[in-house]
Amino acid sequence: MVAAGEKNDRREEPAAEAPADAPAPHLTLVDPAAFTPRSTSPGSAPPMTGEGWRSFVDFALEKGRALTGGEPVPSALLMPGVALGRPERVPCKNLTPGVIVDLDLGDAVFSPKDDTQSTWGLADSLARLRAAGVVVMWVSGADANSVAEIGAALRTSGLDPAGKDPLLLVRNPDERKQVMRTEANQVSCVIAIAGDRRGDFDELFDYLRNPDFALELDALLGDGWFIVPPPLSKAWTPTN
Incomplete structure (x- = not known):
């Protein structure tokens, strides 16, 4: 596990610096006995x-x-300190494949009470990933104290019917998704990330003064990074 986050030192972009490193959050598993799952099939x-x-x-x-x-x-993670013109990625050291799905809608933190509409067909497709040995991990800027509510939303929607997917949630206001993504890559090889904005892939996008500095990184869209509608939401409008 990572003890602290990596400082985001991008050599070609004079952007504002990311927040100071914070202690890394743990991967939290939802208790599978806490909720009643909705049946889903990994078939067609x-x-x-x-x-x-x-x-x-x-x-x-x-x-x-x-x-x-x-x-x-x-992996789908950029090397720390990578030059923006060369999108080098962190190599995989773990042979267990994993994916990260971002639950947050844009800059807003996921709300298990409000965001209840799941993407049609996604539950069955995620079941196919698990059946193939791919670990599905969910990340949100939500407080870790809401783990039960978020777990319930995933279970009742059918997106995580067994309640066994790791949840990456923050334990204090200073913790960042970048740290959680890095930590997740230590326990599996994060081969793909799904989110509704580029900042869901790497926090450097949240600090760029000029987005054109990162145009070369668009090569990763479709090759590890995937812009998608949120898996659970009320409605979705593209943010990028």
């Missing part, structure tokens, strides 16, 4: 809403097979 999945989700699942299945077959697969 209905069409999902949004091409991004289909591409995300297909990519994760392909890379997961390659990784477990012994092929070298890079």
Whole structure:
């Protein structure tokens, strides 16, 4: 596990610095006995809403097979201090493939009371990932004290019917998703990240004064990074 977050030292961008490193949050598992799951089948999945989700699942299945077959697969995380013109990625040291799905809608923290509409067909597609040995992890800027409520929302929606997916939540206001993504990559190889904004992939996007400095990083869209509608929401409008 990572003891502290990596400082975001980007050499080619004179952006404001990210917040100081904070202690890394733990991966929190929801108690599978706490809620009643809705049945879902990993068989023939209905069409999902949004091409991004289909591409995300297909990519994760392909890379997961390659990784477990012994092929070298890079993670979806940028190397700390990488030059923005060269999107180098953290290599995978763990042969267990994993994906991260961001629950937050834009800059707003996920609300298990308000965000209850799931993407059609996504539950079955995530079941296919788990059946293929891919770990599905959920990240949010929500407080870790809301783990039970968030777990319930995922279970009743069918997105995590067994309640066994790791939840990456913050334990104090200073903790950051960047730290949680880095920590997740220590316990599995994060081969793909799904989010509704570029800041869900790396926090550098939240501090760029000029977005054009990071245009070269768009090469990772569809190759580890996937812009998607939130898995649970009331409605969605693209933010990027």
